[in-house]
Amino acid sequence: MPAAASTTTPNPAALNVDVIVIGAGAVGENVADRTAQAGLRTVIVEADLVGGECSYWACMPSKALLRSGAVLAAARRVGGAAEALTGDLDVAAVLRRRDAFTSNWSDEGQVRWLEKAGIDLVRGHARLSGVRQVTVTAADGSRTVLSAEHAVVVSTGSAALLPDIPGLASVSPWTSREATSAPGIPDSLAVIGGGVVAAEMATAYAGLGAEVTMIVRSGLLGGQEPFAGELVTAALREAGVTVLTGVSTTGASRGDDDDVTLTLSNGTRVTATEVLVATGRVPRTTDLGLETVGLTPGDWLEVDDTLLVRGTAPELAGDWLYATGDVNHRALLTHQGKYQARAAGDVIAARAAGTPVGDKPWGTHVATADHAAVPQVTFTDPEVASVGLTQAAAEKAGFRIRVLDYNLGWVAGASVHADGYTGSARAIVDLDREVLLGVTFVGPDVAELLHSATIAVVGEVPIRRLWHAVPSYPTLSEVWLRLLEEYGRPS
Structure with missing residues (x-):
């Protein structure tokens, strides 16, 4: 570099x-x-x-690696565009675009x-x-x-956290840095972990032609609503990724052919050209x-x-x-x-300046939006976009809640967006205050829905006021109206 x-x-x-x-x-x-x-x-x-990390080894290069595959997959889901496609991704062009995003690490x-x-x-x-x-x-x-x-x-x-697995350090495993800056695509990649980095890199590398195997101790995207991990797992498997859940890695070694062999807790083995460790920070x-x-x-x-x-x-x-x-x-x-x-x-x-902290009415001096109202997007296919509390977190915190679920595929805008659109939406309502505690969307291109949800959650906008925020038709945003209808008409 x-x-x-x-x-x-x-x-x-x-x-x-x-x-x-x-x-x-x-x-x-x-x-x-x-x-x-x-x-x-x-x-x-x-x-x-x-x-720093985001510019050269995380946010920007990872999204550059993911975007080309996402666009191709989106085109394949729309009749007329799908028939016009005649090839797969140009891997060299994808990597050149990634390098441009990092200014060639300068x-x-x-x-x-x-x-x-x-x-x-x-x-x-x-x-x-x-x-x-x-x-x-x-x-x-x-x-x-x-x-x-x-x-x-x-x-x-x-x-990146390197777990204490016998032999792992000696095989020179990838972390997110190597995965986002690799000069080429390996024939096969084993991914240890089931969080955001693991799921995104599995998506990217599968789209770029690698044979990908994920080794996940529990399920994918554990901190999200359960249906998020389920939908992403199903999509990864459909894309050809082998997702092994309920197992952990107990050993690693690199053979004479330079491939890495991972021994799993169930006694089986996984062999890959490279191994990516994405188990925490x-x-x-x-x-x-x-x-x-x-x-x-x-x-x-x-x-x-x-x-x-x-x-x-x-x-x-x-x-x-x-x-x-x-x-x-x-x-x-x-x-x-x-x-x-x-x-x-x-x-x-x-x-x-000797000014009392927090004296401005808009509260610029105090960081409170990183407690329970944190927005996050996982750029898999489908995307996962969430903000605030999940159902489990809200229940654990003692809120009296109601859970609103809606199939995104039923929204008119989704049917225009893609043939056979698959996705889901969930909103968690605090029944005592009638405000939203959390929202989760899963589906193609749901990331752009997230800021409206963030404003509703952070601003504690009453349900009765959300009825007057009219979504345009036909767009994915119509899901807001459908969620409100699930809740019931305002009194």
Whole structure:
């Protein structure tokens, strides 16, 4: 991969600033942008590519890999278009498009953005070395000591969890990084895990011609409504993916032919060219110097709603250490991390100015939409789009609820959208307040339905008002009317 762009300014031996942000991914960039706009001198520290995981190894390249297959599958579901198709995906063209999305793993464009935004960049590995102090070690071994007048923000994200399976480390397994940046498509791919990354990469690689086997300890997409995992499993199997559920991997080895053999808990074996491990995430806090401020290396960083790190150590007094994004474990999603980043940036600016936090009526200074109202899309085929609580989560929380289910295939807009459209919708209603607690859609192209659901859930829009939000006809959005009809007419 091309080397990272040069540092905007040569690393000084020491630098005193207002705010230090550790990690120049999408989340760190948003924090820095917010504080810089508030007039605070901000420096961002990055040891890898500016732009981070989402830009180069997660959100963007994964969706680029998925999109071509999704478009082809959509065309095959529409009469007239299906008959015009004469071939399969051009794999080389898909990979070129993926490479374009990552700027061929060059961060020159992101560095230029930092310069225009007035944010200083220091390259190297950052470690906390005291209260409001960060020491950065560059690739050549030189060190820069940074001191912050107001805040240090940890935005280092998370890394793939490598489970303790005998032999697994020795076979050089893929993580999401290798899966999204692979220069070619292997003949076969074994996927360990059943979450979002596992399901999306199984979808992408099957569409690109690999023989895919999934090894799932329970079922797919366990945190979603059960029907979501069921519909995605059925679709993956129809696409030729072997989905093994109720089994776990107990061993791994790479043979003389360079293939990987996985031994499963039921005594069977799976052999593949490559193996992708997608079983969870761990915080990037192991070598961050947390011990210097009374925190434990390798732990997630617990924060309050202003994204201030919680802790009893005297070094944490004074409201100066913040953590945004995956590293605080509140919601491991880029859009939620960026939301936290905006809130944290505003908090830091307000406290620097001596302004009480949260004094604005629109509540910009407090992050609360990453508790029970988190939107998420799984870009499988069918897509899964959800926000808020599932039925199980709502019941566990003690709400008195009613569950509304509707077959998306019965909506007129769905029949126009695709022949034989298969999908489902569910809404969870809080009967005491008559507002929505959660909504889940499963089906082709349901991602664009999600923001309307998010507004309804986050805004706690009463059911009686939703009747006046008239969906256009014939579109998939008509499902909103059908769900309201399931609930009953307003009094």
